[in-house]
Amino acid sequence: MNAVDLADPAAISTEVSRRLLSFARPYWKEISLSMLLSLATTAANIGMMGTSAYLIATAALQPSIAVLQVAIVGVRTFGISRGVFRYLERLVSHSVNFKLLSELRGWFFRAIEPLVPGGVEDLKSGNLLAGSVQDIETLEDFYVRGIAPPIAAAIVTTGVSLFTLQYSISMAGMLAIGLILTGLVLSLQIRSITSRLSRARIQTRTRLSELAVETIDGAAEILMANTVDAHLQKIKTGSRQAKDASLSLSIWYSISLGTGTLISNLTLVGILYLGIPLVRSGQIDGVSLAVLALITLASFEPINLLPSATVKIETSLAAARRLFDLADRPVPIPEPIHPENITHFSNLTIRHLNFTYPGAQKPALFDVSLQITPGKRIAIVGPSGSGKTTLLNIIQHNLPVLSDTVFWNGKDACELDGYSIRGLIGVLSQNAYLFSTSIKENLKLANSYNPNFQSILEEVGLTAWLNSLPNGLDTWLGDNGSQLSGGERQRLLLARTILLNRPLLLADEPFANLDLASEDKLLHLLLQCQPNCAQIIATHRLTGMHLYDEILVLDDGKIVERGTHTDLLITQGLYRRLWEQQTNLIFFDR
Numbered sequence: 001m002n003a004v005d006l007a008d009p010a011a012i013s014t015e016v017s018r019r020l021l022s023f024a025r026p027y028w029k030e031i032s033l034s035m036l037l038s039l040a041t042t043a044a045n046i047g048m049m050g051t052s053a054y055l056i057a058t059a060a061l062q063p064s065i066a067v068l069q070v071a072i073v074g075v076r077t078f079g080i081s082r083g084v085f086r087y088l089e090r091l092v093s094h095s096v097n098f099k100l101l102s103e104l105r106g107w108f109f110r111a112i113e114p115l116v117p118g119g120v121e122d123l124k125s126g127n128l129l130a131g132s133v134q135d136i137e138t139l140e141d142f143y144v145r146g147i148a149p150p151i152a153a154a155i156v157t158t159g160v161s162l163f164t165l166q167y168s169i170s171m172a173g174m175l176a177i178g179l180i181l182t183g184l185v186l187s188l189q190i191r192s193i194t195s196r197l198s199r200a201r202i203q204t205r206t207r208l209s210e211l212a213v214e215t216i217d218g219a220a221e222i223l224m225a226n227t228v229d230a231h232l233q234k235i236k237t238g239s240r241q242a243k244d245a246s247l248s249l250s251i252w253y254s255i256s257l258g259t260g261t262l263i264s265n266l267t268l269v270g271i272l273y274l275g276i277p278l279v280r281s282g283q284i285d286g287v288s289l290a291v292l293a294l295i296t297l298a299s300f301e302p303i304n305l306l307p308s309a310t311v312k313i314e315t316s317l318a319a320a321r322r323l324f325d326l327a328d329r330p331v332p333i334p335e336p337i338h339p340e341n342i343t344h345f346s347n348l349t350i351r352h353l354n355f356t357y358p359g360a361q362k363p364a365l366f367d368v369s370l371q372i373t374p375g376k377r378i379a380i381v382g383p384s385g386s387g388k389t390t391l392l393n394i395i396q397h398n399l400p401v402l403s404d405t406v407f408w409n410g411k412d413a414c415e416l417d418g419y420s421i422r423g424l425i426g427v428l429s430q431n432a433y434l435f436s437t438s439i440k441e442n443l444k445l446a447n448s449y450n451p452n453f454q455s456i457l458e459e460v461g462l463t464a465w466l467n468s469l470p471n472g473l474d475t476w477l478g479d480n481g482s483q484l485s486g487g488e489r490q491r492l493l494l495a496r497t498i499l500l501n502r503p504l505l506l507a508d509e510p511f512a513n514l515d516l517a518s519e520d521k522l523l524h525l526l527l528q529c530q531p532n533c534a535q536i537i538a539t540h541r542l543t544g545m546h547l548y549d550e551i552l553v554l555d556d557g558k559i560v561e562r563g564t565h566t567d568l569l570i571t572q573g574l575y576r577r578l579w580e581q582q583t584n585l586i587f588f589d590r
């Protein structure tokens, strides 16, 4: 949050409210309508109570029925219109509220998305889940209870006090004091008490969400390690803390409701205490006092909701603050001010690239240069930790680089639109995500317009398997493809990447968890598909190396050797040693 004193909770709340209100600006017409309807409901309620009091008090004096006719019609009209206005007010306020919440979900996703390359690694997925679901839902209270009701309450307080003023200054003063005590003093008091509790509630709820996601994701490992009880204990502790935080808020919610009702009844007693002598002295008549007494009660109806609404609004503000904190994280790879789009691929050149992770002692990449053009196949090989994945991430624009190091079609990557760069790249890795839906939907994700699924599935060798499935392409894959074997999964990921049809394909150990024969087969398939597609494959398994145009050997972040398979075997360097190690291993494996 900009230019806000972070030590001042009031300043933070004001800034958070201002930002939340800015989302409501486009809906000002609907919000104004809901405010008008809220006012109309309260006015109808006050009218109904006032005319009822008039009717009952006048009827007690046994006048002719003609005298009561207008009041009878008034009670009916106010009674029916109150229900109609209340219904319309709820309809309008909830409709605008749902629109606002869906807008906020879109905004949150758009704000988080640019952070994903390298910006949310320190966050647990349960934290983001709590943000995108629970926190946004909590904001409902801010919009439903935070905008229209306080304004309607202020208008009611002013109107009813002015009306009472026509009868007596002291009674009007008493009523205004009661209304202000409840609507303002009690609300502010409750707010200062509950703001810390609201933050604690959001924190405990987030922690519980993190624990739940972690436990579900790691269920198999937890069972294997026999630590179910320890995890359940953590969840129980988290649940208890979340329950305690909610309970404290509920207690204050009830206290505020009860105190509001107490103040309204005390005000009524005060009005009667001041009014009865006035009736006795003939300054006002008894019927007017009855009307004023019931109007007093009715006017408290919207005001009484304010202190309890404050508790909910404080929780909304705490949730919003967390959302803004997440959304305001600095973008790790800022886009240029005037980004240039790149729509085709003719070459990628990397010149003397150095890269050091923040806080790392030594660079992960040092003086790396390469060039790739359409149709060229490059393999990046090297021991674990030599920098292969880092290099692929830099090409994907997932890590920040200095200008004058990475060039697309001769243009500096730092001046290009990051989304358009990623739009040129297809990525294949063993960790790629498969959505929990059908095979067809997962393939459509890559290219919903390509009806040519069957031929690509045939190409990657999945046809026989698909034919054996009763539901074929409509087979559900399970969470992240949990119902697939390693080979089926990798073939499906390969089919999805081919369907994506991007001019540059990056593959990071794509088939490493398969047996050597399957790996060999899929690597050949990958290299044969899309002849014009440039490919860079990072691997530490030296399978099919003779098929690559160039092999870069990385060691400790530096390219120590480069050339074709035959050249590198002759060189007698690291590549040759790695090759011999692997061929010996394969020999012993057999």
Ligand SMILES: Nc1ncnc2c1ncn2[C@@H]1O[C@H](COP(=O)(O)OP(=O)(O)OP(=O)(O)O)[C@@H](O)[C@H]1O
Binding pocket: 357, 358, 360, 364, 382, 383, 384, 385, 386, 387, 388, 389, 390, 391, 540
């Ligand atoms: N996010 C990160 N923050 C800090 N250091 C990192 C990060 N990711 C990787 N590194 C470090 O950078 C170096 C290169 O890692 P990288 O993952 O690129 O190697 P690799 O060759 O792909 O390894 P492997 O074959 O095991 O996947 C390693 O020393 C690693 O510890």
